Amino acid sequence: MSVYLYSRADCSLCDKAEALLAEGGFSKRYEKIDIETDLELLQRYGDQIPVLFKEETGEKLAWPFTASQVRTLIDG
DSSP: OOEEEEEOTTOHHHHHHHHHHHHTTOTTSOEEEEGGGOHHHHHHHTTTOSEEEETTTTEEEESSOOHHHHHHHHHO
């Protein structure tokens, strides 16, 4: 899997992003990563989460994003 949702625990915006992803049918098309488990990710995204990141292209979507934007990112 090459699409990641950077998030953290107790993040209401992250919860909203995950709900949007579930409603859009993307639940199995990304991997959730808690940025607090990686110092580099925490420094890079600490105040920007949630962020969707596509490893293959380096593309990012910062919240707020739409299901249409997610589809474009994932399906390219």
